[in-house]
Amino acid sequence: MPLDRSTLLPALKNVATRLRIDSVKSTSEAGSGHPTSCCSAAELMAALFFAEMRFDPKDPHNTESDRFVLSKGHAAPILYSAWAEAGAFDRSELLKLRQIGSDLEGHPTPRLPFVDVATGSLGQGICAAVGCALNARRIKSPYRTYVLLGDGESAEGSVWEAADVASMDKLDNLCGLTDVNALGQSRATMWQHDMEQFSRRWRAFGWHAIVVDGHDLNQILDALAEARQTTGQPTMILARTIKGKGVSFTEGKDGWHGRAFKKGEELDRALAELEQQFVPVPAGGNDLNLAHHIPKPQSAPRAEPAPKRVAPPAYKLGDQVATREAYGAAIAKLGEADQRVVALDADVKNSTFSEKFEHALPDRFYENFIAEQVMIGAAMGLAARGAIPFPSTFACFLSRAADFVRMAAISNVNVKLAGSHAGVSIGEDGPSQMALEDLAMCRAQPNCAVLYPSDAVSTERLVAAAAYHPGPAYIRTSRPKTPVIYGNDESFEVGGLKVVRESRDDVATVVGAGVTLFEALKAFDRLKASGTFIRVIDLYSLQPIDRESLVAAGRATGGRIVTVEDHYAAGGIGDAVAEAVAGSGITVTRLAVREIPRSGKPDELLDRFGISAAHIVEAVGSFRSQKLEVRR
């Protein structure tokens, strides 16, 4: 039975006071953190957790629980306090905030079971919340998603990408709250307390916007109820708040951002003021524990149906198929077998071929228009709630969401990035459309699998391997058609490679992937014609990498490896191979794009920028002459 407001309001007020006290105490104990950014949000958090959301504090992963994303991640202490107050863990843990032995980190990460995605890079949480809300549709659950933003955060473009996608998708199961405390890190925010600036923006972007006094629990509860009853559009509650609220000497004051109270007089004074703010709860409600009144989810947790068996690839050796096209076919096939698989795109579905997925499974295809940040952010939210999302765009435009890739890695979510149109081999469109740093971006993240198929069969196999590899993965595909070189029963695994040419006479190992594998094969043919043999490796998995096989190949071929990649020299295949064989005495010669490229025909560009068969022949030739010299 819902509590009467005459009881609920003072009880919530006391929760808000406890959340403030916890936030102040824990940051002082840690010696750093953002107590004042917590204090502005205390009533919002109290209302959400103890009078609005349906969830089971003991089972935060429950598929039917309402979701809460703290987009303003620096307010982590109040998030932790709210979960402690709800009974998820013992309140004494809060004082371990920011210690190396505690999962209560400076900003929330999914090391904590009640955190879906890591936040702390502003403007990302709302994108993930869009994904959580889309997931409710996918699993047909009535759960709602709430997201708390900061006002300063609203300057991030990704917030407006999320706003557009959420209103376009009519996500009325999504409710945002903006804590408009008017003070950023270094100065007053752009719009300070001009609430009209906020509401006109959100309304323009198609949201239902409600302005409230963010310290008035009655107004907050009314707004949350209004949001719940709003259909066909998401709601943004714009809460006018005071930064540092509750501690007189910080309220609305500059210079307190990201500053913990000094233990001793400063902290004591703050706590004394806060302790004064407890209020009596009428009708014997002083012992009332709101945690016991949190409504459970409306339905029982559900398991995803087991994936069906997927038929092996059905390509014909020699067929010309671009890996990007094979990618589209592969995700569609996988999606038919596994309802967790979803696809997202950013208005290039006819180039990435994710349109094949859309045609087969329109309900699980999410068009984000030209907005890569919300695409990856939504994928993070979907993944956090059990989906296996494949967001795709031109590989170069994934860099638009590089910070989201970083946070996806910190979150260790199952986001399977797909980037098409790798490298100079795209040709005439020119450098702005060529991904030449995508391998570096993804390989930098230590837990991101980096896959780079060369033909249709390996693409299909690697898409499936990526889907079931835990954590983030990246699949790089190419624009040009390439021949199918693998049989349909060939297996490919994350961390593997294929030796595609080998003999006892090999003078060097040439390592390629994607289009450069075919340049290596051309080089093999030319060298063979002059009696020279090379080993050719298809390095379809850059990370993890098959160190042993690379070292074995290098040692078997005179300690010589030539890498060749349609990517800049730093961070890609050359660097990956060089680190893998480090200490083995093998020499790695790197062929890569070493200057800003330009428009031209694909073959012209491969040659001009040093990664064609001719350059491989030349690199191997230089080894041959060394060998001859040694022999002389």
Next chain:
Amino acid sequence: MPLDRSTLLPALKNVATRLRIDSVKSTSEAGSGHPTSCCSAAELMAALFFAEMRFDPKDPHNTESDRFVLSKGHAAPILYSAWAEAGAFDRSELLKLRQIGSDLEGHPTPRLPFVDVATGSLGQGICAAVGCALNARRIKSPYRTYVLLGDGESAEGSVWEAADVASMDKLDNLCGLTDVNALGQSRATMWQHDMEQFSRRWRAFGWHAIVVDGHDLNQILDALAEARQTTGQPTMILARTIKGKGVSFTEGKDGWHGRAFKKGEELDRALAELEQQFVPVPAGGNDLNLAHHIPKPQSAPRAEPAPKRVAPPAYKLGDQVATREAYGAAIAKLGEADQRVVALDADVKNSTFSEKFEHALPDRFYENFIAEQVMIGAAMGLAARGAIPFPSTFACFLSRAADFVRMAAISNVNVKLAGSHAGVSIGEDGPSQMALEDLAMCRAQPNCAVLYPSDAVSTERLVAAAAYHPGPAYIRTSRPKTPVIYGNDESFEVGGLKVVRESRDDVATVVGAGVTLFEALKAFDRLKASGTFIRVIDLYSLQPIDRESLVAAGRATGGRIVTVEDHYAAGGIGDAVAEAVAGSGITVTRLAVREIPRSGKPDELLDRFGISAAHIVEAVGSFRSQKLEVRR
């Protein structure tokens, strides 16, 4: 004398027809490109170039010329046609579009003198245009900046970051035009021809918005005049257009995005239709060449005042100064001496210490609030117009603008990125605030200098070196205070390094930078105590890199190099050094962060993640035992 509209309108209409014909012909000749995206913008381009902008077609770099940025970069052919029509080069060049020997690339790059920044990654041009408009203020020039966007492009969050900054900065010298042709690449755009969706967004973001029929030259000219007369806010002209306008079988049709007309019947039909659209110009105006009526800039080109001499650093050996703080002091000092130097920040000026610049030179400090994309984009525009911009934020949040960094490299503009709070040494804030892939991001760009100072003196010297190094540069600074180890007269150059410890007995070379240099020095002391000597190198320039000195050091120390970096293993110091010494027989052992880190104290984290002095000692120790083994 301005032309009468009765003459001007038909003359402009004929220009628009010629621009369409050129766009259609050149893309057909190239066999690829976006003729229909050009056709929708023909009247907008004709009006801008031949009835609005003041510029000298023969001197596109003129400091006083109005600027035009083609944010929808895929419409490059019509840009080239407009400049040919204006007389900048011979029209016959247009048929070399997209050929490897021509600078008329698939998307515009500054290889062409009339292109300020490369476009083709959507949502960036408007950010650069903000920078061009800010530059007019810097040099006190009346020139105006125009930027043409696509409607699909407006989904990019960066567009709204630019919108906020431009209205906040009251940039009434900036005029945007959105070509609302309702069709994206893969489908209809989010808002199609619902012009109200556009105007309410731009108005909400504080712009003056004008809706016009984008094929009605009269309306366009009126809107441009209105924009010119609007003060205190930028103007966005929202032009309802038809994609493929002028060719009946493509007008408003899906399936024509990014498709050239097939030579032969298809092209002939298109051209025949377009040729029919020439109209007579009254009063003998058929020979009228509007190029001769383009108004020249209002003032003569101006030279920037020569920079004054900068005093050497004035630090004291042993003083504890964080490099981020030295960075702030250095840009302020440089800015006093050189009026081209400007600083931008994203609401962390009190952490990056760019606030020191703001205090000294408030007129050349641009606050972008929490919006990293427009910050870097504006820096690109400023740099393109002669400024030397230093945009700063936490290094991890530069990744928010990774795609802008990519385009800045393609543009080869003098943007000097500054990222503070590198690595796990920031401590308790946790992984979301730790930059561990920034070196990989910047080093991937072949023309980006990557600098990483360790103390205050080297920071100050490297800030100056970066400022005058042509092209993009990145300066990585750290949060903790570190001692000043260099004398004030020490010199540092892009591409250099410092050997800070050396003896004839060195058993290995340890290469660090930033905080890890001090770990290396601690390791030196510990090893020395047990009679082992190491060479210690401060690799303050990762790119370009001093290959010769690294090889020499490695060879002089038993062929052993240990790299240690507060960065993930891929793409940073280890990879840079390994590539530099490749083929020399030197073994590189890499100490780097190899898993997602967590909150904790800086020293705890350096140790836990394998990059502390103890780990260096251990790595060197393993060499020693190898050596002993060999000797036995």
